[in-house]
Amino acid sequence: MIHWLYLHGRAFVQACARLFAQPLGTLLSALVIGIALSLPAGAYLLLDNLAGLARGVSGVPEISVFMAPQAGPPAIDDIDRRLKADSRVARYRFVPRDQALAQLAQSGLGDVLSGLQTNPLPDAFVLVPASEDPASFEALASEARAWPAVAHVQLDSAWVKRLHALLTLGKSAVLVLAALLGVALVIVTFNTIRLQILTQRAEIAVSRLLGATDAFIRRPFYWFGGLQGLLGGAVALGVVWAVVLALRAPVAELAQTYGAVFRLSGPGWPESLAILGFAVLLGWLGSAISVRRHLAWD
Structure with missing residues (x-):
């Protein structure tokens, strides 16, 4: 050596x-x-x-999970538990329907919304996935669509792709x-x-x-x-x-x-x-x- x-x-x-x-x-x-x-x-x-x-x-890519109009607190708590246990979700926030309506009114549509008898906006969860890979993004959104009391899932993934x-x-x-x-x-x-x-x-x-x-x-x-x-x-x-x-x-x-x-x-x-x-x-x-x-x- x-x-x-x-x-x-x-x-x-x-x-x-x-x-x-x-x-x-x-x-x-x-x-x-x-x-x-x-x-x-x-x-x-x-x-x-x-x-x-x-x-x-462009901002952080997000997935918006809109709840069904009839979804109550138990359904919302169920989705909350699912998101906490999912490692694919980096963070999320819950947006109540009243808060969403207030934010929409602040954007300049207050006069239009004042004529509504009821709040048409649903409760929603806004998710930030841990991965920005488009395939992982689509898989998480597809699974969220099958959750109970979920009416619609919207992806902010076009620019990610x-x-x-x-x-x-x-x-x-x-x-x-x-x-x-x-x-x-x-x-x-x-x-x-x-x-x-x-x-x-x-x-x-x-x-x-x-x-x-x-x-x-x-x-x-x-x-x-x-x-x-x-x-x-x-x-x-x-x-x-x-x-x-x-x-x-x-x-x-x-x-x-x-x-x-x-x-x-x-x-x-x-x-x-x-x-x-x-x-x-x-x-x-x-x-x-x-x-x-x-x-x-x-």
Whole structure:
């Protein structure tokens, strides 16, 4: 184990030395990788932020459960117990018919309602589902329709379906873009390692004459590709954060025009580690393909 760690430590030092020996080339490669990775990473982050902004502007999706006119306190208590025990309901509120009539009168229809002999509005429960998934939304509403003393169930789900469909499409497009750019970055690393191998052909030949194994020769190149990917991932994070900071104030102003309070957020620790890990994987993959291709005949 100690010998294995020593070999990898030695390969790591050699890879770092090769990176710092060509600072301009290392910087340009990191910029190419970072800018390319920042496109899908930034787009995915933007989709998450836009989803939060859309929810803040459009309001929380709700399900309105209207009771039958003849429903009495026992029926209302029964529905109340069902809602308390249902984990799919994040929260709910009961709106008595008299309160609903008063709210309607305050909206400017007082003169019209004053001529009514009786209150035509039913008692109602307004539910906020725990999940905004359209399928879960529909399932909860369908079950509520079958409850006793329920006359009508109204869903506020049209915008939820559209938003869900748009986000799904956007995330699929981002994944396709990430895959295409990933292939391009593997090619970039492939060519970089190929040039490293060509410039060190004499050193590799001497190492083999001295008894060096293929694993010993390949190991520094693997580290070189992984470190190059890591530098590119760090550049990608920097680009994403720079864009977030530049757009944070304009986006907040836009949200305020819709009466929403919204703050554009950057990538958290899980997202940051995912970007760095993906970049390292691409760098290692490009180096592995190049090493196996060009050291096979070296």
